[in-house]
Amino acid sequence: MKSVAILKTLGLALALTVAGGAAYAQDNSASAPAATASAKPAPTAKKADRKLGYTVRKALSKTQGVDVSNITVRSRAGAVTLSGTVPDQGQIDKAGSVARGVAGVKSVSNKLTVMQQ
Numbered sequence: 001m002k003s004v005a006i007l008k009t010l011g012l013a014l015a016l017t018v019a020g021g022a023a024y025a026q027d028n029s030a031s032a033p034a035a036t037a038s039a040k041p042a043p044t045a046k047k048a049d050r051k052l053g054y055t056v057r058k059a060l061s062k063t064q065g066v067d068v069s070n071i072t073v074r075s076r077a078g079a080v081t082l083s084g085t086v087p088d089q090g091q092i093d094k095a096g097s098v099a100r101g102v103a104g105v106k107s108v109s110n111k112l113t114v115m116q117q
Contacts, residue, residue, distance in 0.1 A: 049075045056080055056102050063098050066091050071112065073099075078106030085115040 053075040061068045071084040080099050086092055096110040 045077065049077070052078070052080070052102070052104050056099050056105065059098050059102050060095055063094065066095050066098065070115070071095065075105075078104060079109065080105050080107070081109045081111060083111040085113050087115050089114055 053073045056075065057068065057071075057073045060066055060071060060073070067086055070086065071082060074081045074083070080102075082095055082099060086095065092110060092112040092114070095112060096108055099105060099108045099110075
């Protein structure tokens with residue numbers, strides 16, 4: 001019987017601690033959205049980045065002689081990053097030039113490497 005009372009007391013103390021922390025966090029949240037809003041890109045920017053990445057990936061997949069199975073394409077504000085592995089150096093060069101040729105791409109960071117066999 002005593003153990004049930006102790007557990008109830010501990011549960012109540014935990015609940016009060018969590019509730020008190022949540023109330024404190026709410027007091028500071030008034031200035032938080034302004035700080036985090038500038039750090040996060042707008043939803044439309046994310047959508048544009050996603051679309052550009054998809055377009056570059058599609059262009060790479062249509063290119064003869066480029067194996068896109070291990071290539072990751074990321075884009076942010078027109079800057080495209082290619083990462084992953086390809087079978088040979090020629091594919092690295094070709095992938096970079098294809099990515100540069102896609103409309104909307106401002107710069108390409110080619111971090112592709114040759115696959116070790």
